[in-house]
Amino acid sequence: MIKPEGAAIPAEGTQNGANPTGTQTLTRGLAVMHAVAGGARDLMEIAAVVGTTRSTTHRLASCLVQERYLRFSLTTGYGLGPKLIELGFQAREEVSLSVVARPYLELLAEQTSDTIHLAIRDADDVLYLDKISGKKGLEMRSRIGHRMPIATTGVGKALMLGMSEDGWKELYGKRSFATTVDSAKLFKKGSWNAFLEHMQQYAQGGYSFDLEDNEPSIRCVAAPIRDASHRIVAAISVSSTIPYMPYKRMQALIPIVKQTAAAISQELGAAR
Template sequence: MRKSPDLIAPIKNADDEGAAMPTGTQTLTRGLAVLQAVAGGARDLKDIAQLLGTTRSTTHRLASCLAQERYLRFTPGIGYVLGPKLIELGFQAREEVSLSVVARPYLEQLAEQSGDTIHLALQDSDDVLYLDKIPGKKGLEMRSRVGHRMPIATTGVGKALMLGMSESEWKSLYEKRSSATSIDTSRLLPKRSWSGFRDQMRAYAKGGYAFDLEDNEPSIRCVAAPIYDASHAIVAAISVSSTLPYMPLERMQSLIAVVQGAAAGISGELGGNPEIIGSGPD
């Protein structure tokens, strides 16, 4: 979702008609403001100038310079749009971003807020792969660890990763789920039927979060949320996990907004738009 044009504040001390093109920091600020205006939907010089509070002649010089350098592109009948140079820089920036590094401050803050175990994971085939883990302060041990894989359809982070998928993909992953043999599976809650799992996932997709209600490990509950990148795709997920006595449903409900807030922060670092969280699958 693009930024609305009315979110772009006009530049103070706009120059008079015919004044020389500003230099230095002011020029840079105005050039960036032109890009923001075009990203927000402004297509002609009049609209851009109105948003920035600059004259038409200054706006024309700025837009022409940005178009010459390929940051903007002018298309007859359409107007100004973002140019290919921004696409190049966007892909370069994406390649230089380390998910674990940018996520770590948000994970640490979430751990401090909750006192519980925090996970960061991504999808690896039909499993979740744990990239980071911060143990909780309650002295509880969980079998998850960095580099460990678990079935995607049984974990909180896994279900969060599934929120952008189609229902046919949900069913395929549901049918592939299995219980780990290293635990006492008899203590796990009974597996939901496909229809029950589907209805549960529909509710999660609508809300933009997911729960693990002892689906993967006895007495362990999790609240998870997805992380988006600039392409609006879910690329990872985070969760807050603890044992049943510390995770009654009332507390899990209260943690949804907290976990979503941390996920939105990480999404922003990756160029994602937090507003799409909770939009669910198509």
């Protein structure tokens, strides 16, 4: 039986069941919407899921249609209504990404003891919304409110994963190239093919790396955050220096970072 999580739906014939009021009516109304969301399209199907009589189901469904929480068509039956879309967009606007993500970032920081970043795209840059410093005594130049070229950072490349190769190339052309010897070994100036190869690998795996592209001796593992439309809206990363972030550890961190990003995405309405 589909029902709102944690809510009990009184069966027909139980006390107050034939004429539900207050909380029971609300619970059943929510159950009707959940049933429709689950694929029930006519009164018989909805009644079977909710556990109410046809007349009670019709009364609840009619009220929800009138209030635009459901819609009804003679050809397709019941469906979710425009009021839910309006409320969904309003809820999304009211959600603060930093507030929603913070508990997950703190947990990730506790798990790794490394520096944690949360960032969004701002034109051709990444904008850092949050940062939790690591416990290893390292200090990085990133800070909340700071911007960096998007194609030079791990979080930036994670934000780019949903783009086309042409989009990657455009942003790659705007990146600043580090002049250190270590960075030059990884991405020599003009090495678009190497950058493309890495981005293709990242896009397939749903993560990205920063291999000293942005700051000498700093490496990170990043993953994108998506909203209900599956659009990439932010990214998170775990960063540290090479002694604490060998390539083998970076590989081991991929599922942990992706799981954290997925948990935040679910808070923003993304499907499991």
